[in-house]
Amino acid sequence: MSETNYKLVRGLLLAFLGLWVLLTLAPFYWQIITAFKSAAETNLTVPTFWPREFFPENFVAIFAEPANFSALVDSFIIATGNTVLSVFLGTLAGYAFARFPAQAGGENLAFWILSNRMFPPVAILLPMFFLFDSMPWGTDSYMSLIILYLVFNMPLATWLMMVFFRDAPRELEEAAYLDGYTPFKAFFKITLPLVLPGMISVSILCWIFAWNEYLFANLFVGTAVKTFTIVIPTFTQGSQTLWNLQMAFSLIAMIPPVTLFILLRRYMVRGLSLGVVKG
Amino acid sequence: MARLSIEGLCKGWDFPVLDELDLQVEEGEFFIVVGPSGAGKTTLLRLVAGLETADAGRILLNGEDVTTVPPYQRGIAMTFESYALYPNMTVFKNIASPLVARKLDRHTIEQKVTAVAKLLQIDHLLDRKPGEISGGQKQRTALGRTLVADPKAYLLDEPISHLDAKIRHELREQFQTLEALHTVGTLYVTHDYSEALALGDRIGVMGGGKLVQTGTPRELFDFPSHAFVAQQLGQPGINLLMTSLTEDGGKTYLRSRDGNLKLILDEEQRQRLNGRSNAEVLLGIRPQHIRILAPRQKAPAKHQMVDARIEQFQPLGSMGIAITRAHGIDLKALTPPEAAHIGAQEVRLAIFSPAFHLFDPISGKRI
Structure with a gap:
């Protein structure tokens, strides 16, 4: 050329x-x-591309309402609880699929778990609601969403962890057995450290999904427990939308996942390249 | 009582890999299993280590049946072909691993690891990780991890096969001098016959899922019980030709099936072939028993002369390999590296007939 x-x-x-x-x-x-605009400025017929006057009071207004802050706390509890559970179960299942495929149900079961992510979530929205309503944890509780999000996050965690475990050479575990470690200790001492970067990236993916989820949260919780995702739409009221408050609140809600992403981006890249980059 | 004793060991997946294999490693013995790749050598080691379960048979360690004992309770140390070093740990921690598993105190661990590292000349690498050291150093680290474990038996799986020639020789010397390997009992697996001949107190040649022959290196090399064993040992490989027994003028010959090569048998060999219904004989001649004579040079005693033509010559530094064609038969001969007569295409070969190996062509067994 x-x-x-x-x-x-x-x-x-x-x-x-x-x-x-x-x-x-x-x-x-x-x-x-x-x-950063005032309510009046957001409703101009000709929009402004830079605030005429900066209006940080929007953020003050958000935190002046205790329900907003507690919605962030609720979201945090649900996202973190679900992530811990998803990654814990996904790690165990992924290990079984990677190391003992025959005993663990083989490729078919592993694929079935993944296929749980393939249907449109809205298809199970109502059945799940009635199902959960009859469960001890009911709806409108932390537990309901923590368990519900397993439907989406656990397949992801299982499948990704399985790939990471497959990449971790089995011979290292066998060497550990010969050193005198039981299979349990060998797993924690040798294999787990090798898949830790993968585990971190899986955790981020799970956490961000649970943090951002709206569809199910909107139906399942709303009184005792409120996630921020169902609070944000409430700024749209009958006759008007408080765009400035809505944007201020969503900006605040973006801070945790973006921070997480920036801090742990090294692991994210490795996690998303799925075993292409070997530890 | 043998240190390690294997009786009738069977293992297979879709096809049998080990078929009633028997093997004994005596106290302090360095036993080498040699065989082509895919013969089941590694499977044998994995069974002894407890990483696979046997389909049938027993494994005894110091007389105790350990066939079903899990690997972490067997007290056997093994080096893997891939070294299997923990990539996230330093060389020190890798070597210390078996001691940490046994919960020894820190001072003892430090002492033992340092001693082993010094012995293996890797004491300057203790703070590095496996990704930062060379292949030879990785192998030394893996060896250190097995040595420090003070096991009941050592298993070494192709420990030096993937290293370059110079380091291979260094480590080979090390295997000979490492006392620990010669005090308990070591089972060493390789596909490299020269390693086997150089290192083994005894060698077992593996084929068809069992040990075809076991014995000292000399026994196996000089008296292979089977054509397969003769083929496995020696570089360049033994010349094997199909012949048939013929009598002519009171002398007994072996005449090659292809071509027209005739070799006279001596009295002892003739008697060995007596009473056989089958006149076919598989004849083996090692390349070092075929010499190329200079023009007008007389044949040495007990040698037979054969006219031949040199087809190819490979000088290999300390020796040369000549591929000759004698009466329609290809024969490899080991020669001095600077064989001056090579220029002359037509040569005479002197074949040392007392060293003929005679095998049954069907069973492959020595006659």
């Missing part, structure tokens, strides 16, 4: 990527500037 052609292609590529970044960040930009 000639020098000019190379420059042209490179230029076009950069222009395309620039456009892409712009499209991706535009809603985010809109969210941020709206969060």
Whole structure:
């Protein structure tokens, strides 16, 4: 390729990527500037692309209402509880599928677990509601969502952990047996440290899903327990939408997952490349 | 009482891998199992270590039946072909692992690990991780982990096969000098016959799921019980030709089935073949028993002369391999590296006839 052609292609590529970044960040930009606008400014017929006046009082207003803060706490409890449970169960199941496929039900069972993620969630929305209603933990409780989200997160955790365990050489465990470790100790001492980066990335994925979930939360909880995802729409009231408060609250709700992502991005990349990068 | 004794061991998956294998490793013996890849050598080690369960048969360690004892209670140490070093631990922690498992105190562990590392010349690497050391150093680390364990028996699976030649020789020397390996009992598996001949107190040649022959290196090399054993040992490989017994003018010959090579048998060999209904004989001649004569050189005593032509010559530094064609038969001969007569295509071979190996062509057994 000639020098000019190379420059042209490179230029076009950069222009395309620039456009892409712009499209991706535009809603985010809109969210941020709206969060700092006054209610009056959000309702102008000709929208402003930069707040005429910065209005940080929006954030104060959000925290002035205790229910908003407790919604964040509820979301945190549910997301964390579900993540711990999903990763714990997924690790055990993934290990069994990776090391003892015949005894653990083979490829078919492993695939069936994954296939639980393939149906449209809304299809089970109502059956699940009635099912949970008759369970000891009922609905409108932490436990209801912590257990419900297992339907989505445990298959993911099981499948990913299975892949990570398959990548961890079995011979290392066998060497540990010969060193004198029981299978249980060998698992904790040798294998678990090897899959730890994978476990962290699986945890992030599970946590972010549970944190962001709206559809089921909207139906299952709402009185005793409220997640922030069902609080945000309440800023849309009969005659008007409080865009500035809605955006301010969602901006606050974005902080935990974004922080998590930035802090642990090293593991995320490894987790998402699914065993392509070997430890 | 043998240190390690294996009786009628069977193991198979979709096909049999080990078939009623018997094996004894005596106290302090360095026993080498050699065989082609896929012969079941590693399976044998894994069974002895307890990583696989036997379909039938018994494994006795110091007279105690350990066939069903789990690996972490057998007290056997093993090095893996892949070294199986823990990638997240330093060399020190890798070597210390069996001691940590036994919950020894820190001071003792430090002492033992340092001593073993010094012995193996890796004491300067103790803080590194396996990813940061060379293949030879990894093998030494793996060896250190087995040595420090002070086991009832050592199992070594192709420990030096994947290293380059120079390090292979260094480690081979080390195996000879490491006292521990020669005090309890070591079962060493390799596909490299020269390792087996150089290191083994005794060798077992594996084929068809069992040990075809066991004995000292000399016994196996000089008196292979089976054509398979003769083929496994020696580089370049033994010349094997199908022949039939013929009598002519009061002398007994072996005449090659292809071509027209005739070799005279001596009295002792003739008697060995007496009474056989089958006139076919599989004849084995080691390349070192075939010499290429200089022009007008007389044949040495007990050698037979054969006219031949040199087809190919490979100088290998300390020796050379000549592939010759004699009366339509290819014969490999071991020669000095600077065989000057190579330029002359037509040569005479001197074959040392007392070293003929005679095998039954059907069973492969030595006659």
